[in-house]
Amino acid sequence: MTAVPWIFNPGTQTWTNINGAKGDPGVQGPAGPTGPVGADGAKGADGAQGPAGAAGADGLKGDKGDSGYTYQAIPGTTGQPGVPGSGTPGAPGAGVTIVTNDSGTWVFNPGTQTWTNINGAKGDPGVQGPAGPTGPVGADGAKGADGAQGPAGADGLKGDKGDFGVYLSSPTRHNRCTRTSRFRHTRRSWSRRYDCNE
Secondary structure: OOOOOEEEEOOOOEEEEOOOOOOOOOOOOOOOOOOOOOOOOOOOOOOOOOOOOOOOOOOOOOOOOOOOOOEEEOOOOOOOOOOOOOOOOOOOOOOOOEEEEOOEEEEEEOOOOEEEEOOOOOOOOOOOOOOOOOOOOOOOOOOOOOOOOOOOOOOOOOOOOOOOOOEEEEEOOOOOEEEEEEEEOOOOEEEEEEEEOO
8 A cells, every 4th residue: 555645734733645635537448358267166055946837848658568467368267267377277377467267357466366356246137228210111022922812792783674676687598487686785796586487
């Protein structure tokens, strides 16, 4: 620190600073070159946790994991299967935990060494559903064979008496016979009659 000179006045018993009053600050000079990067300081204390960010997009679906169950079908057997790997009749191989046989589907509990039929008992019949809509009319079937002829019908009423016929007579050359022709209106035909004189 630079010393400041003072002059003592014996008459007034006071000191006077001969440097005068402090001048105004000078104009700031140009910035010096950037110095080298200093060493990293000690790590400060962790700040408070910020708010949760927005949820990210869903990732890709992973591979299917192992279900932990091994299945075996044993057709032709009934009832509860034997212990897996025991070799008893109806028992599956070692490690099998699901078995289907003629009695249903069974799940093995390794803790109790027992099987449980997950099909359950047969339930009661359900309520009958409503009748479905009427189906379309089917195509006509083939014509059947003709039936036997029925009995003859009763005689009809007697018709009205016919008109008088027309008679035409002409002599013949044989045996002096007279031929008479008559038209029958009811039959719509002619009839002939011969009258011979002896």
